Amino acid sequence: MTDATSTLDNLMHEERAFGPSADFAANAVADASRYERAKADRLGYWADRAREVLTWDTDFTETLDWSDAPVAKWFVGGKVNAAYNALDRHVEAGNGDRVAIYFEGALGDTTTYTYAELTAAVKKAANAFESLGVAKGDRVAVYLPMIPEAVITMLACARIGAVHSVVFGGFSADALRSRIDDAEAKLVVTADGTWRRGKPSSLKPAVDAALAAPGHTVENVVVVKRNSEPTEWNDGLDKWWNDVVLTASEDHAPVAHDSEHPLFILYTSGTTGKPKGILHTTGGYIVQSAATLKDTFDLHPETDVYWCTADVGWVTGHSYVAYAPLVNGATQVMFEGTPDTPHQGIWWEIVEKYKVSLLYTAPTAIRTCMKWGREIPDGYDLSSLRVLGTVGEPINPEAWMWYRDVIGANAGKNGEKKEHPAPIVDTWWQTETGSHMIAPLPGVTHTKPGSAQVAVPGISIDIVDEMGESVGDGEGGYLVIRDPWPSMLRGIWGDPERFKETYWSRFDGMYFAGDGAKYDEDGDLWLLGRVDDVMNVSGHRLSTTEIESSLVAHDKVAEAAVVGAKDATTGEAVVAFVILRGSAEEGEDIVTELRNHVGKQIGPIAKPRHVLVVPELPKTRSGKIMRRLLKDAAEGREVGDASTLADPSVMTKIAEDMRK
Ligand code: PRX
Numbered sequence: 001m002t003d004a005t006s007t008l009d010n011l012m013h014e015e016r017a018f019g020p021s022a023d024f025a026a027n028a029v030a031d032a033s034r035y036e037r038a039k040a041d042r043l044g045y046w047a048d049r050a051r052e053v054l055t056w057d058t059d060f061t062e063t064l065d066w067s068d069a070p071v072a073k074w075f076v077g078g079k080v081n082a083a084y085n086a087l088d089r090h091v092e093a094g095n096g097d098r099v100a101i102y103f104e105g106a107l108g109d110t111t112t113y114t115y116a117e118l119t120a121a122v123k124k125a126a127n128a129f130e131s132l133g134v135a136k137g138d139r140v141a142v143y144l145p146m147i148p149e150a151v152i153t154m155l156a157c158a159r160i161g162a163v164h165s166v167v168f169g170g171f172s173a174d175a176l177r178s179r180i181d182d183a184e185a186k187l188v189v190t191a192d193g194t195w196r197r198g199k200p201s202s203l204k205p206a207v208d209a210a211l212a213a214p215g216h217t218v219e220n221v222v223v224v225k226r227n228s229e230p231t232e233w234n235d236g237l238d239k240w241w242n243d244v245v246l247t248a249s250e251d252h253a254p255v256a257h258d259s260e261h262p263l264f265i266l267y268t269s270g271t272t273g274k275p276k277g278i279l280h281t282t283g284g285y286i287v288q289s290a291a292t293l294k295d296t297f298d299l300h301p302e303t304d305v306y307w308c309t310a311d312v313g314w315v316t317g318h319s320y321v322a323y324a325p326l327v328n329g330a331t332q333v334m335f336e337g338t339p340d341t342p343h344q345g346i347w348w349e350i351v352e353k354y355k356v357s358l359l360y361t362a363p364t365a366i367r368t369c370m371k372w373g374r375e376i377p378d379g380y381d382l383s384s385l386r387v388l389g390t391v392g393e394p395i396n397p398e399a400w401m402w403y404r405d406v407i408g409a410n411a412g413k414n415g416e417k418k419e420h421p422a423p424i425v426d427t428w429w430q431t432e433t434g435s436h437m438i439a440p441l442p443g444v445t446h447t448k449p450g451s452a453q454v455a456v457p458g459i460s461i462d463i464v465d466e467m468g469e470s471v472g473d474g475e476g477g478y479l480v481i482r483d484p485w486p487s488m489l490r491g492i493w494g495d496p497e498r499f500k501e502t503y504w505s506r507f508d509g510m511y512f513a514g515d516g517a518k519y520d521e522d523g524d525l526w527l528l529g530r531v532d533d534v535m536n537v538s539g540h541r542l543s544t545t546e547i548e549s550s551l552v553a554h555d556k557v558a559e560a561a562v563v564g565a566k567d568a569t570t571g572e573a574v575v576a577f578v579i580l581r582g583s584a585e586e587g588e589d590i591v592t593e594l595r596n597h598v599g600k601q602i603g604p605i606a607k608p609r610h611v612l613v614v615p616e617l618p619k620t621r622s623g624k625i626m627r628r629l630l631k632d633a634a635e636g637r638e639v640g641d642a643s644t645l646a647d648p649s650v651m652t653k654i655a656e657d658m659r660k
Helices: 002-011 022-027 033-040 042-053 082-086 088-095 115-131 148-160 173-183 204-210 282-296 315-327 346-354 363-372 397-408 496-504 544-552 588-601 627-634 649-659
Strands: 062-065 073-076 099-104 110-114 139-143 163-166 187-191 193-196 199-202 220-224 238-240 262-268 276-281 305-308 331-335 358-361 387-391 424-427 461-464 476-481 511-519 525-530 534-537 540-543 557-567 571-580 610-613
Touching: 033 042, 042 062, 042 073, 042 282, 073 282, 082 088, 082 148, 082 282, 082 315, 088 115, 099 115, 099 148, 110 115, 115 148, 139 148, 139 173, 148 163, 148 187, 148 262, 148 315, 163 173, 173 204, 173 262, 173 276, 173 588, 187 204, 199 204, 262 282, 262 315, 276 282, 282 315, 282 424, 305 315, 305 346, 315 331, 331 346, 363 397, 387 397, 397 424, 461 511, 496 511, 525 534, 534 557, 534 571, 540 544, 544 557, 544 571, 544 588, 557 627, 571 588, 571 627, 588 610, 610 649, 627 649
Parallel strands: 099 331, 139 163, 139 187, 163 262, 187 220, 220 238, 305 331, 305 358, 358 387, 387 424, 571 610
Antiparallel strands: 062 073, 099 110, 193 199, 262 276, 461 476, 476 511, 511 525, 534 540, 557 571
16 A cells, blocks of 8 residues: 555645535534434434335334344335335425436437336336336346436336346447346336437347357347437347337336345456345435435435436446435436537536536546536636535545536636535445445535545444554544445355355454545545545446456467556556467567457456556465556556565566566
8 A cells, every 4th residue: 555655644734614605504404413313223214214204015023133134124024115215205205307317318318207207107117117026136237328217217126026137338349248247137227228429329139149148047038219320139038218218107016125135236347256145125225325315415306406417327327316316306317428419518508408416536537527618618607616526536635626627616617616616525435335325514614625425324334454443533544344234245145154254254343345545634534546446536436356267268368467557647558468378479460359359348447548468477485466466557656676586587577577
């Protein structure tokens, strides 16, 4: 953690802190009493929140059952339907005409769904899926672009108790197939395609390729018509969404599911080659995601317009697009496109158009906008923005200050500045945690540029040393979670041993997050990045081992080592060092071939930025690859201590080649 420590030394000198305005604090949803209540009675606090944010069909009798640790049961005995909570109950309460989703298509086409319309759409999808034989507990793979049908599909699954497994549209056919197989999915919901940078981009062919080899469990593929590009048709499997969903009945009674009924599986990269199917269940997940959205973003559903830019293929798009905003009855924007198409001001045009008040995005996007220049957002009226969120990777203080000054302080196109810029909420959490774990309360916390601040009320975060002892203020170590929390993962699909081993074996009785962190002198938390073999590229989690395995699977590669190298825009970038097999030729072609190979096996996001062909990899005498040294070379630094290498000259050569 040398790098991390030196970064922190800089951060520790951060003396800027910004408190909420009196006005903001006076109208905030959450005040400091949340911390006091949670501290006095943690379980009582969560029981209160559970009854506040959800309408339970049957109330729970016990808040937490930890007897089967580390598999928790929350809100035991409670019965609840997530889709009913996200939809029907708002209509019943007289809010059927409130907008649930303002959809902005990639080509500028728009659709609006009120709560009444979204409820009807989900009921149709629920009926359609049931008519295709999907029953409670069955798994449904979802491979869709950012279109309302993605949310409709997820909620329809939740409604009938089917377990969705959303696979990011940027993953390849191979990655999709391995996820379909692992979860034994019965149904796949996809689209013909979408658009990327104004051009058609297909999805259905990847599904066809994924299902080409026999031996899968899929009985039906439902296809949304989105970009209308021609597509192959498999009569045995394929059905158009328009034919099965749009023709289905709008009557569908939600069934109450047990609080611990599985809600979804979401695959994420770990430290081995095989992605982990993170399992979340119903009650606890919905409670914590809904409660944290409300508090962290100061959500006033009657007046706010919320926009989270995350794709539904990632956990942020699950918790804070598909579930929490709707459970809270909020109005949200959903955008299918990318931030640079049709122009680099499209995000700010959307904020101005819909008067977005709560914006949630990732540091990599903020850094990209910084690079494009402040003139672009300065040309729009962003005065509606009240709270600005960030997630996915550590946010550097420069990006944080830019977000505040350029976006948060914008009081209109005329260049006027707000006296009180929108507060920034940096939220730390993971696929595994389901919801925010570390984040400020915008009406309470004095925020510092770059710090995620403090644990969410009711959450026990700590930083410990190698021995698992708490470190003091001003000190760093490993981030752990000491007590179970409502939206915690309930396991890894089909692999209970790996669940224990991965998260619970490093420190006795504590959940180990895999991140390094440090307390500053005030006891505020700073995240320092992963301490394991997980990379973070544009806020997307990638495993070094998974990419190494993919490279080694190529017939021209003998050995491979992959590292995440610092990148000014994407946070980290994938850099691969490969040894070719005897017969293979070096050169541009092999580099392109290997990059494309990884793109095909895992997905374009995993393509290495650089592939360097090397004669040898730096190994210790016991044969362990020293990735730390490769990282130094990849980042253009002086290579660190290479004295434990079997052959120190290997590194000199690599560093030289890298500089070229
Ligand atoms: O390293 C942390 C980083 O992202 C990891 C979790 O990745 P994933 O499961 O894909 O979920 C991302 C969205 C919740 C963490 O282990 N991370 C996430 N948020 C932050 C962060 N690092 C620093 N600051 C954050 N706010």
